[in-house]
Amino acid sequence: MAGFPIEPASRIKTLPPYLFAAIDEMKQKAIAKGVDIINLGIGDPDLPTPAPIVERMREEVGNARHHQYPSYEGMLAFRRAVADWYKWRFGVVLDPDAEVLTLIGSKEGIGHVPLAFVDPGDVVLVPSPGYPVYPVGTSFAGGTSYFMPITKANDYLPDLAAVPKDVARKAKLMFLNYPNNPTSATAGKDFFKRVVDFAQEHRIIVCHDAAYSEIYYDGRKPPSFLEIEGAKEVGVEFHSLSKTFNMTGWRIGFAVGNRQVLAGLGKVKSNLDSGVFQAVQGAGIAALESKDVLAADIRSMYQERRDVLLPGLKRIGLEVEPLRAAFYVWITVPKPFTSASFTAHILEKAGIVTTPGNGFGQAGEGYIRMTVCTKKERLAETVARLEKAGLTP
Numbered sequence: 458m459a460g461f462p463i464e465p466a467s468r469i470k471t472l473p474p475y476l477f478a479a480i481d482e483m484k485q486k487a488i489a490k491g492v493d494i495i496n497l498g499i500g501d502p503d504l505p506t507p508a509p510i511v512e513r514m515r516e517e518v519g520n521a522r523h524h525q526y527p528s529y530e531g532m533l534a535f536r537r538a539v540a541d542w543y544k545w546r547f548g549v550v551l552d553p554d555a556e557v558l559t560l561i562g563s564k565e566g567i568g569h570v571p572l573a574f575v576d577p578g579d580v581v582l583v584p585s586p587g588y589p590v591y592p593v594g595t596s597f598a599g600g601t602s603y604f605m606p607i608t609k610a611n612d613y614l615p616d617l618a619a620v621p622k623d624v625a626r627k628a629k630l631m632f633l634n635y636p637n638n639p640t641s642a643t644a645g646k647d648f649f650k651r652v653v654d655f656a657q658e659h660r661i662i663v664c665h666d667a668a669y670s671e672i673y674y675d676g677r678k679p680p681s682f683l684e685i686e687g688a689k690e691v692g693v694e695f696h697s698l699s700k701t702f703n704m705t706g707w708r709i710g711f712a713v714g715n716r717q718v719l720a721g722l723g724k725v726k727s728n729l730d731s732g733v734f735q736a737v738q739g740a741g742i743a744a745l746e747s748k749d750v751l752a753a754d755i756r757s758m759y760q761e762r763r764d765v766l767l768p769g770l771k772r773i774g775l776e777v778e779p780l781r782a783a784f785y786v787w788i789t790v791p792k793p794f795t796s797a798s799f800t801a802h803i804l805e806k807a808g809i810v811t812t813p814g815n816g817f818g819q820a821g822e823g824y825i826r827m828t829v830c831t832k833k834e835r836l837a838e839t840v841a842r843l844e845k846a847g848l849t850p
C-alpha cells in the first residue's frame with residue numbers, strides 16, 4: 458500500500474521550532490567522540506526520592522483498592538494533606554473539597570487550564586522568558602499569548618502598567634511563576650498585591666505556578682500568591698511534589714485556590730484523563746506530611762552546590778544573577794556571544810551542556826541557564842573547564 462501524506466494539525470505545525478534540537482545534536486556528537494559531558498541543561502533533580510516516600514509507595518502499591526480508577530478530583534485524603542500542608546507552610550486555609558484539585562504533575566494542569574477558560578481570540582498574558590507550557594497551552598486552546606518581558610531592570614517582575622489597555626481588556630488569563638524558571642527570581646507580597654488589583658480591575662484569571670516554592674536559599678522562604686487578601690477570588694496556584702521531594706518521575710501535583718477555576722479545569726480533565734494512581738497519591742501524602750523533614754535536606758544540598766558554582770563563575774568573570782530560589786543559574790552571555798553561540802562555545806570547548814536563554818522566549822536572549830542538579834564536584838569541574846576554555850570566541 459502506498460499510504461498517504463500524514464498531515465499534522467496546524468496547532469502542532471505552528472509550534473515554535475524545537476530550539477534545543479541543535480544543542481542535543483552537538484551533545485550527541487560530543488558523547489560519541491568520548492567527551493565527558495557535564496549536563497547542566499536539564500531541570501530535573503539528580504538525587505532519588507527520599508526513602509520514606511519510596512517505602513510508603515511499596516506499601517500502597519499492594520493495596521488492591523488502589524488498582525481501580527482513582528476519583529477524578531483526587532483522593533480526599535490527598536487533598537486534605539495538601540490543605541494541611543498549605544496551612545502549615547503559608548497559613549492559607551483551603552477547603553479540601555472544592556479548593557484543591559490533584560494533577561498528573563503541575564505541567565498537566567498548566568497545559569490544560571486554557572482549554573477551560575480561553576476561547577479563540579482571547580489573550581493570555583505570559584511572562585518572557587518563561588516555561589514554554591504557558592504559551593503552548595494557550596495556543597492549543599486557540600488563544601493568543603501576549604508576552605510580558607521580565608527583565609533585570611524590573612527585578613524580573615512583569616511591568617503590569619505596561620500592558621496596553623486593549624490587551625488587558627481582551628486578556629482572560631495570566632500566567633506567573635515565582636520562584637521563577639529560568640531566572641531564579643522571587644516575588645514579594647507587594648508584587649502579588651499589585652497582581653490581585655490588576656486582575657480584579659481587568660477581570661483576569663491569575664494562574665500562579667509555584668513549583669519551586671520549597672527550593673530556597675539562606676532561609677528566605679518565598680510566599681504563596683494565595684497569602685494575599687483577595688487572591689482566591691481571582692486565581693489559583695499550581696504546585697508540585699516534583700521539585701520539593703525529588704519526585705519528577707512520579708507525576709503528581711495539584712492546583713489550589715479559586716473553586717470556579719478549579720471546577721473548570723476539573724471538567725476538562727474528567728474528559729481527558731482519569732486521575733493519578735492512588736498509590737502515588739498515598740506516597741504523596743507521606744511526602745506532604747513530612748512537612749520540612751525531607752525537604753530541608755534537599756534544600757541544603759542545593760545551597761552547598763550554589764556556594765561552589767556561583768563564586769566560581771563570578772571569579773572567572775561571568776555576570777550571574779544571585780540564586781535566591783529554584784535551581785537555575787541565570788548567566789549573562791559575555792560579548793560578542795549570543796545565547797546560542799555561547800551555549801555552543803562552552804559545549805564544544807568545555808563539554809558543558811547548558812540551555813540558551815532564548816529557548817524560554819525572546820526576552821531570554823543574551824543569557825544562558827545552568828542548573829545545580831549535578832554533584833558539587835562536577836560544578837567545581839565546570840568552573841575549571843570554563844576557565845580553561847576562556848570566555849572569548
Ligand SMILES: *Cc1c(COP(=O)(O)O)cnc(C)c1O
Binds near residue numbers: 500563699705709
Ligand atoms: C518543573 C516545573 C514544573 C513542575 O512540573 P511537574 O509537571 O509538576 O513535574 C512546573 N513549572 C515550572 C516552571 C517548572 O520548571
